[in-house]
Each structure stands twice: as structure tokens, then as C-alpha cells.
Amino acid sequence: MDPESPSHDDIGEAALTDIELELFVRAMQRRHGYDFSQYAPASLLRRVRQLANSLECGTISGLTSRTLHQPELLPRVLEGLSVPVSDMFRDPRVFRALREQVLPILASYPRIDIWQAGCAHGEEVYSLAILLEEAGLYERSHIFATDLSTRALQHAQEGIYPAREAQQWSRNYIATGGTRSFADYYSVRYNLLKIDKRLRRNVTFAQHNLVSDKVFCEAHLVLCRNVLIYFSNPLQSHALALFRDSLVRGGFLCLGLRESTDFATTAADFDPFDEPQRIYRRSIHPAAGSKA
Template sequence: MPEAVVDLEIQLLLEALYQRYHYDFRHYARASIKRRLVQARDQLGYATISAMQDRVLHDASMLPRLLDYLTVQVSEMFRDPTYFRALREKVLPHLKTYPSLKVWIAGSSTGEEVYSLAILFKEEGLYDRTLFYATDINPEALAAAEAGVYALDRIRKFTENHQKSGGRSSLSDYYTAAYGRAVFDKSLRERVVFSDHSLVTDAVFAEMHLISCRNVMIYFDRPLQDRAIGLFRDSLARKGFLGLGSKESLRFSAHAGGFSDFVPGEKIYQRREP
């Protein structure tokens, strides 16, 4: 099939998803979306993307399967340990001056970063005065995050990352292992609100002291990246902090002037006052 036809099919499918289910992927980076939709078409057994569109429009049970392809759930606990070390050593000393805190993990996927931050805040004595908001557009990913169950063969890497991040305890203090799975303690979820939120269409919902949104905006086109960064700026408390992924930057954003570099090497920024 000509590539131009495939591109048109993709455009129509993305518009259909928005009109039918209000999931807006129209401003995601098109090359990435195309790769994922072609993979979904082939693995789910459809001859064309149009046939897949017909199915998802008329069968809502197909939507979660398609969302699993369109949303990326690849993470690990304490991923990029130097980022968490920078939070521990540079950011949290500032946050300790507040009587209460709000932290937003945007694009929380299946929860690895949520539990990483909960453990970090516990180790630094801040957990009990912090409310965490874990948001994603994929309801199945949110359900997995809330369950806090991970394959046991992933724990070695999680543990290694935790140690490299400057962990003050043993990661094994926070989970129970059985039947090839690690179940993280429910105490780590007592201060977490798991909620659906879209950086594409939704608005500010609270004033945050720290926003961690890593490896999400690399899938957005430039206008959508600008929208998300503007949303983060408007969501941050005075002198609040924003953490991005290692391949992400504010450099080309129209909102770059609203932030100052705080830990440049780890893509941690601080809201700049007007």
C-alpha cells in the first residue's frame, strides 16, 4: 500500500479516536505514532489501519488494546539514578521548608516512578506531609500502577538503581516477594491519588511544588510540547520544580523564560518569578 495512503489512514484514525472517545493523539510526533499503529495493525491481525479503525469505532472493548500501543509503558524504578540523587540532594532540602507538599507525576504509566518518589520522600522524612498525584491517559496503566505489582526478575535492576540514587534503606523493605512477583507495600499508596489526566486536553488541577514528567514529551510535536510546558508552569507553586527526561529540554519552548536551570545536567528546572 502506498505510504501516502497509510498516512491518510493514520490521520483519519487519530481524528476518529478524538471524536469518538476524546483521546487526542493528533499532535503526537507522527513518526512515532505511525510506527506504533503499523505494529498494532500487524500484531492484531488487520489488513489495513482503516479496518482497525472500523473495529475500534464500533467495538469499545478494542480501545484499551489500541491504547496499549499508543501509550508507552516502558520504565523502571529509579530510572536514571542520578536524577533521583539530584532530587534527594538538591531539591528536597528546599521542599523540606514547606509544611505540606504536592507532587505531580505526569505520564505515570504503570507506576514505577510513583513508587520511586514515594520511597525517596519516605527516606527523606517528607512522605507524611506530601500528596502525590499520579496521572496518565491509559486506564489500564493506572490500574497497574495502583496495584503496585511487578515481575520479580525486574527487582534486581530496581534495587541497583535505588542504591545508585543514594537510597538510605533497602528496597526490599518496601515489597513482599511471592510467586514470581514483587508486591509493593500499600503504605506507599496511602498518599497517592491515581487519576486520568491528559496533557493534550486537560487543564491545571492543583498547585504543585514538584512536577516530574519524564520521557513523555519526546512523543509530542512542538506545539503540544509548548502546551504541556505552559501547563506545568501554571501548575507550579512559587519557585516550584520541574523535572524532565534526559532527552527533553525547555530550550526551544515559548515558555522557557518561565524557568531557570536548577540542576541542568539532570533536566531539573525551577519556576522563575515574573
């Protein structure tokens, strides 16, 4: 469209965009059973626009049409709408708190189950695996790494990243209190960094949708960082309820550094453990309305 030409239609382009987004969401729901209606609209619109651009659909309506008629596009669409990639040991002080404060408590359990919800390309799964390995806990731990996108899970399972990340990730590793060499955990070929497959030995990758799927494990730690920021308040509450129901009493929840649970009705089911790092524990005492 010519950027200089003002819009002459009666409702305005922005209102039209709202309608297009609504119809896309409806199409995903009715055609494929994926409900994005409770996602925070501004980011959703941005991602849908990007998908429409990268698939050369012209408009969001064009993307909706292809979503309806070309089911083979679904994995690509879900990938575009799910959690973005992260870094290994992103926000090192959080991983330092996990290493120094959380793992020593988890060490008292004979078996440690961890659910990472929204694992994207798996950077934080392997970060956790390294912490467990170095704490001598990995043999009795299991990480369930889930994501909405099967393409993201595929990527996570491969554990292959651009080698240029190694320097930053190594700095992050050291900042978490790591005393070995980060390079012990990967090999480099050409310009790709491949994570040692031994770190994957106790990881299960599985598709899971926080909107519609149920609790599937009893976890001692749930890691879900920078996922809830993409959810509206009711969906955020819903996801927190899932984490609560998955966690053992006293189990840990780790959220993203700028994620606020203030607007979630289920926030009362968690007690702060390390508030600045957004680490919480499932309350020992059942809160009103929560599962016994």
C-alpha cells in the first residue's frame, strides 16, 4: 500500500486490523482447535503480522485463508505464535539463585521432577541440566520440557545453536557461579555449537498447550520464564493454577524477571521465595479455592 495515501474507508485501517485479528483467532480455534483468544493482543498482532509477511500473505486475512485451507501450514503458524528463543543462563542471577538456594532444598527429595513450560529452542533446559549435573543431582532428576510448537521442540531436542553465542553464554555461565569450563558441555563444528547429548539423557520433550492441556506430572520445580507476559490476566491465572496443581507443596516456581503475578487471581497460592528473581514456592497451606 502506498504509505502516503490516507485511508478513505469509513471505519479506518486500525479498526479493520482488529477485525482481521479476531477472525484469524477464530479460524485457528475452529479449524485447528488452538485458542489464542486469551493471548495479550498487542504481541499477538505483531506476531500474526510477521507471519503474514514471512508467508507472503499480503494481509492478515490472507494468512487466515491459508490457515483454513492449508493445514500443512499449521506447524509453521504455531511456531510463529509461540515462545521466542532464549539464551543459555539468561539472567544469570536467576540461575545463580537456582543453583545456590533452590537445588540444595530439592536435593532432599529422592527424585526431582522439573517441568519447563514453554521451552522454545531449549536453551534454558540445557542450562538447568548443567546446574543439576554440577550439583550431582542429575541422575535422579527428570526434566519435562514442553512447548506449544512441535517445530520448536524439534529444535530443542537437537540442541544446536549458532556458535557465535558461545562467548556470551560462557560469560553467563560464569556469572551463575559455574566453576567448570562451559566449553565442556558442547562441541563446535563449522559455525554451530552442539550441546553434549549426555545433557539430554533425562529430558523428555513433549507438546503441551497451557491453554487447553492438563497437568501431566508432579513437579518439584516449574520453570516458566517470559511466557506469561504473552497471556492476558485470565489465562495467566489459568496457567498459574496449572503450575500450582502440578507442584508438590513447597515446590518452586520460577517466572520471568519482569513478570507480574499481581493481576492473577491464583497468585495467592504461591509464597515469595526470592522475589527479585521471581522465584516462588507453592504455599504449604491450601488457599481458598485451590485443590487440596
